[in-house]
Amino acid sequence: MMKLLAALVALAALAFVPAFAGPYPLGLGIGILGYGVLATAWAMFSGPTRYISLATVAFFGLGAYTVAVLADVLPYPLVLLVAALVGLVVALIVGLATLRLAGIYFVIFTFGLTELVRQLVTYYEVNVTRTLGRYVFLPIGPEHIYWQLLALLAATLAIAFWVSRSRIGLALRVIGDDPDVASHLGVRITRTKLTLFSISCVIMTLAGAIQAPRWTYIEPSIVFNPTTSFLVVIMALLGGPNRLFGPLLGAIPLFLLFEWLSANFPNHYSIILGLLFIAIVFVLPNGVLAAGDSLWSRLTRKAVRP
Amino acid sequence: MTTLRRRTVLQGMGVSALATALAGLPVLAQDRTAIRIGYAVPKTGANAAGAGISTIPNYLLWVDDVNKAGGLELSKLGVTLPLEVVEYDDRSTTEELVRAIERLATQDNVDFILPSWGTGPNLASGPTFDRFGYPQLAATAVTDMAPDLVQRWKHSFWMLGGGHDYANALVALLVKQREAGAINNKVAIASVADGFGIDLSKAATPAFTEAGFELVYDKTYPLGTSDFAPIINEVSGLGVDTFVAFSYPPDTFALTQQAVVANFSPKVFYLGVGTAFPIYPNVAGPNHDGVMGVGGIDPDSEALAAYFERHTALNGQAPDSWASAITYASLEILQQAIERVGDLDREAVANEISTGEFDTVIGKVKLVDNQLRALWTVGQWQGGKFVGLAHTERDGARDPVVPKPAWVPAA
Numbered sequence: 001m002m003k004l005l006a007a008l009v010a011l012a013a014l015a016f017v018p019a020f021a022g023p024y025p026l027g028l029g030i031g032i033l034g035y036g037v038l039a040t041a042w043a044m045f046s047g048p049t050r051y052i053s054l055a056t057v058a059f060f061g062l063g064a065y066t067v068a069v070l071a072d073v074l075p076y077p078l079v080l081l082v083a084a085l086v087g088l089v090v091a092l093i094v095g096l097a098t099l100r101l102a103g104i105y106f107v108i109f110t111f112g113l114t115e116l117v118r119q120l121v122t123y124y125e126v127n128v129t130r131t132l133g134r135y136v137f138l139p140i141g142p143e144h145i146y147w148q149l150l151a152l153l154a155a156t157l158a159i160a161f162w163v164s165r166s167r168i169g170l171a172l173r174v175i176g177d178d179p180d181v182a183s184h185l186g187v188r189i190t191r192t193k194l195t196l197f198s199i200s201c202v203i204m205t206l207a208g209a210i211q212a213p214r215w216t217y218i219e220p221s222i223v224f225n226p227t228t229s230f231l232v233v234i235m236a237l238l239g240g241p242n243r244l245f246g247p248l249l250g251a252i253p254l255f256l257l258f259e260w261l262s263a264n265f266p267n268h269y270s271i272i273l274g275l276l277f278i279a280i281v282f283v284l285p286n287g288v289l290a291a292g293d294s295l296w297s298r299l300t301r302k303a304v305r306p
Numbered sequence: 307m308t309t310l311r312r313r314t315v316l317q318g319m320g321v322s323a324l325a326t327a328l329a330g331l332p333v334l335a336q337d338r339t340a341i342r343i344g345y346a347v348p349k350t351g352a353n354a355a356g357a358g359i360s361t362i363p364n365y366l367l368w369v370d371d372v373n374k375a376g377g378l379e380l381s382k383l384g385v386t387l388p389l390e391v392v393e394y395d396d397r398s399t400t401e402e403l404v405r406a407i408e409r410l411a412t413q414d415n416v417d418f419i420l421p422s423w424g425t426g427p428n429l430a431s432g433p434t435f436d437r438f439g440y441p442q443l444a445a446t447a448v449t450d451m452a453p454d455l456v457q458r459w460k461h462s463f464w465m466l467g468g469g470h471d472y473a474n475a476l477v478a479l480l481v482k483q484r485e486a487g488a489i490n491n492k493v494a495i496a497s498v499a500d501g502f503g504i505d506l507s508k509a510a511t512p513a514f515t516e517a518g519f520e521l522v523y524d525k526t527y528p529l530g531t532s533d534f535a536p537i538i539n540e541v542s543g544l545g546v547d548t549f550v551a552f553s554y555p556p557d558t559f560a561l562t563q564q565a566v567v568a569n570f571s572p573k574v575f576y577l578g579v580g581t582a583f584p585i586y587p588n589v590a591g592p593n594h595d596g597v598m599g600v601g602g603i604d605p606d607s608e609a610l611a612a613y614f615e616r617h618t619a620l621n622g623q624a625p626d627s628w629a630s631a632i633t634y635a636s637l638e639i640l641q642q643a644i645e646r647v648g649d650l651d652r653e654a655v656a657n658e659i660s661t662g663e664f665d666t667v668i669g670k671v672k673l674v675d676n677q678l679r680a681l682w683t684v685g686q687w688q689g690g691k692f693v694g695l696a697h698t699e700r701d702g703a704r705d706p707v708v709p710k711p712a713w714v715p716a717a
Contacts, residue, residue, distance in 0.1 A: 023437070024412045027405040034401075119528065126499040126526050130508050133426060133501055135451075137458075215400045217429035219501055221352060221529075222400050262402065263409070266395035270350050 011154050018143035026142050032255050033149035034211055038228070039235040039247035040156045041203035044163060045196045046233075047241030048172040051102070054229045055094070055110035058117045059087050059201045061223035063208030065121060068134035068218045076138065080209055087205025090117075091198040099193045102179070111226070118224035125220075133219045140213040148210045153248075156203050160244055163199075168192055231258075238280050240287025249288060340390035341378055341650065343369065344416030346406030348423060351398025355555065357423035359583060360446055360629040363621040365391075365420055368637040370620055378641060382648035392416055400430040407431055411438035417650045418640065425449055425501055432459045441656040443640060445633040448472075448505065456676040461656040465632050465678040467698070469505035470513075472600050475683035475696040476576065477513040479706060480548060484519075488708045489547035489573050494523035496537050496561075497552040502579060506552040506600075522546060531557060534564040542570035547709075555580030558599075559589045566593055566713045573709030574598060582685060582692050584624035594687045596710025601628025602685025602694030604669070604703050613667040627685060627692035632678065635666035639673075686710075 018026055038056055046053050066083040074082065098109050125132050163169040171192045174182040183189055212218060231254070239250025257276075261269050284291050345365060348357045369389045372378060377388035392414045396403035403422050410416045411434075419440045421428050428447035435442035436459040443463050449455070450468035483489045493514055497503035503526060514521055522544045527537060534557070541549060549572045551561050558580035565575065580586065581599025590597065603610055613634060617625045625631060642665070643658040644650070663672040671680060682694035686706060693704045 022412050024405070024408045027408045031401065031405060122499055122529070126504055130504065132499075132504045133429070135429070211401070214404060215430045216433050217400075217426050219426055221500070222426055222430070225399055227351070227397070227399070259405075262395050262397065262406075266349055266393055269395055269397070 007157075011150070014150055015147060018146050023142065026146060028256075028259065030142060030146050030149060030211070030214070031259075032252055033146065033153055034207055035232065035235060035251040035255050036248045037149060037153045037156055037207045038204055038232045039239070039251045040153070040160055041200045041207070042232050043236045043241035043247040044156070044160050044203075045172075045193075045200040047236070047246075048169065049176045049193060049196075051099075051193075052107045052233060053110045054107060054226070054233065055113045055201075056204055056232045057224055057226060057228040058110075058114040059090070059204035060208035060228060061114075061121075061220070062086055062090060062117065063205035063210075064212040064215075064218055064223040065134075066205075067138075067209045067212040068136050071136050071138055071213075076140070080206065083205050083209035084202050087202045088198055091201035092194065094201075095194040095197045096190075099190055099197060111229075114224060114226055114229065118220045121224075122220045133217055135217055136213050136215065138213040142214065145210060145214055149207070152203065152206055152210065157244065157248075159199060159203075163196065164244060168195060172196055234277055234280060238284065238288055240289040243287070243289050246287050246289050338387065341380075341387045341418075341644075342392060342414065342416040343389050343418050343420060344392040344394075344410035344414055345420035346394040346396040346403055346410065346422055348398040348427075349395040353398040353422075353424055353427070356446075356579075359623075359626050360633055361423040363617060363623065363625065364630055364633040364637065367617050367620050368634060368641070371616065372641060379645055380649050381645075396422055396427070400427065403427055403431055404434050407434045407438075407440075411440060418644075418652070418655075420637070421445070421447075429455075432462055435459065436461065439652055441640070441652060441659060443636040443659070445636040446629045448502065450505070450509070452677050453675065461652075463636070463659060463673060463676050463678070465636050466629060467678075467681045467683070469509040471681060471698060472683050473506050473509035473513050475698070476550070477510065477517050477519075479684055479696050480519070480574065481517050483574070483706065483708050490545070491518070491520050492522050492544065492546040493519045493548045493550060494541040494544060494546045495521060495525075495550045495552070496523070496541070497526045498529055498531075498554050498557055498578070499526040500529045500554065502554065503552040506578070510550070510552070519548075527557075529554070532560060534561050535568070537561075538564045538568045538570050542568055547572055548574040548576070550574075550576045551578055553578040553580070555583065559586070562590045562593065562597065563716075566590075566716050569713060569715070571710075571713045575710055576684075579628075581687075582627040584626060586692075587687065587690065591716075592714045595689075596687060596707050598684060598686045598695070598706070598710075599692070600683070600685070601626070602682035602692055602696075602703070603627045603631060604682075605688075605691045605693045606703060607667075607669070609667045609669075628682070631668050632681075635664075635668045635671060636678075638666040639664045639671065 017029055042053065042056055063083045066086050067079055070079045070082060094113060101109055171187045174185060174187055175189055175192065179189060235250040235254050236247040238254055239248065240246030261272055265272060347362055348354045369391055373388045377386045379386045392410060394406040396406050407419060410419050421442055421444050422431060423446050425447040428444040432442065432455065441461045443465065445465040447464060448466050448468060450470055452464035452468060455462055455464065495507060495510060497507035511524055523541050553561060558577045561577060576598040578600055581597060582601040587594040610631060614624055639659055643655045643662060646658050646662065647654045660673060660676055663670060671678065680699045682697050684696040685692045686695050688704055688707060695702045695704060695706045
């Protein structure tokens with residue numbers, strides 16, 4: 001109960017940030033919230049199942065494109081609803097077709113999916129509408145985007161919390177540990193995976209839809225940028241994908257670090273970034289939170305948590 | 307030998323932390339020592355190649371030119387100040403670009419912001435430039451939306467025309483060649499399925515049809531295509547005298563090589579972005595001669611020749627013959643507008659850019675409705691220069707060479 005209260009207080013406090021933050025801090029806030037939502041949504045499915053998905057930006061881009069296509073036709077809340085539906089439908093189709101894949105095959109498929117979606121959108125735009133770029137002129141300022149992302153993050157964390165406590169979350173962890181055991185235990189593997197995959201994908205789609213008005217101009221190479229998928233994975237891994245606040249705590253420092261690096265080392269950014277990724281995988285394979293825990297228990301001479 | 311004590315180290319850290327904090331403070335107007343110019347450009351990612359040819363070298367050259375001349379004179383403030391640069395990498399992503407501009411405007415408090423490279427990034431950063439009241443000199447954006455955009459963002463300036471300008475000029479040029487009996491009525495168009503290719507083919511297809519040309523081939527190919535043998539083989543059997551590709555740099559190079567290999571040598575061979583690059587003659591060898599493309603320069607302009615020399619001396623590479631000179635001219639316009647206004651009032655500078663006449667490497671320039679309408683639209687490699695054949699306001703610098711010389715077979 002206390003925890004819930006604290007969370008609500010924190011949420012309310014964050015909602016007042018646009019009132020006194022300048023445009024640049026607000027931009028940082030939008031970036032952090034955006035990646036926080038994506039990393040948390042990614043970890044919701046990929047954390048317990050250990051299915052590394054590189055399809056994040058496919059759904060993110062679909063959301064942005066839905067807004068670009070429908071912004072002039074429908075009122076904004078309806079556009080968001082349609083975006084969520086589009087994300088859900090694609091997630092179900094993709095999930096049914098691929099969640100029987102495992103390991104490296106799933107990784108490759110999801111990476112290919114991003115390219116597939118991007119090429120399909122391009123094909124449609126080139127051959128049907130004969131325009132590639134689309135304009136989003138919506139009267140939505142940075143502070144509105146910030147509030148929407150904050151609400152989405154709160155909802156995502158709530159869902160992630162519920163999943164971790166529920167039967168479906170437990171089932172997912174069993175699948176991640178050993179799919180054979182899970183099936184012998186009577187876990188409906190495909191249905192469980194599909195449910196979580198869909199929830200996670202819908203959230204990603206909404207994240208893209210909400211951020212679209214910030215860019216004015218949208219084309220496939222802008223919204224289907226594969227780097228986003230990689231960044232989300234590395235953020236979630238840094239924080240620890242199996243903890244509620246892990247992905248968020250990975251997204252915040254990494255995002256600020258990228259910002260600092262690109263401001264101070266614009267010419268060496270990629271090199272430093274590459275070294276950093278290697279370091280994260282080698283030094284902190286289970287994430288910062290897990291490393292912090294094991295350090296704490298070593299300091300207090302307690303047994304390391306299993 | 308001294309050993310470092312902890313206290314010494316901590317003191318040192320404290321001092322350097324203080325220094326870092328102080329360096330971040332905004333410079334007060336009365337004791338400013340430089341005019342702060344900020345830009346976020348793609349140093350990495352998909353747009354890095356284009357920015358590395360048309361945008362970044364010209365920003366470097368302009369800052370170097372101004373500072374070598376002692377700086378910019380601000381008569382109302384009674385000082386002449388050098389330029390100081392704050393640069394960021396936008397990593398070819400829109401989100402980074404938007405945030406970098408917010409940062410330049412509100413954290414670094416730069417006096418002027420130079421735009422990123424390309425049509426998409428310039429459109430995407432339009433609202434941000436507008437929100438903070440910075441003039442936006444979009445020198446590398448090709449958009450037919452420009453007349454609407456200048457209504458929406460009053461301080462935006464569009465300097466590279468729209469797809470219709472280039473497509474219509476090409477068609478007009480080919481009509482003349484057809485009337486002179488130099489080419490037949492058949493045209494083949496291959497366009498990259500991306501922004502530039504679609505914009506231009508959308509304008510070109512109806513223009514060709516209205517001019518009575520027969521489009522025997524009009525298709526798109528996916529971005530990133532590397533094998534052009536199927537396209538060239540199909541087109542070479544259609545009896546066209548005119549081959550048009552609205553292509554991107556890698557495709558432009560590959561199409562040339564493939565056409566040479568297949569010995570498909572139409573009388574007019576026109577390619578898209580990349581034809582005007584200084585490396586095109588290296589890629590195509592002797593076969594670059596007579597190839598047409600988008601852009602062009604005035605080969606008789608001394609100012610432009612001097613600009614080419616300075617650019618090559620500073621950057622180790624020549625500028626391209628389309629957007630480079632326009633980019634440099636946009637900076638000269640900014641420079642002259644600042645000096646005429648005499649201080650750093652962005653509103654007044656934007657107003658001067660909008661209404662004044664400027665002396666630049668591309669000649670005398672006066673913007674029309676915040677757009678640069680004096681543009682070279684079709685160019686051709688002649689005698690080692692990519693000369694302008696068609697211009698929106700004046701006659702061509704040279705007459706087109708049609709038919710172009712036959713390919714020299716690859717060794």
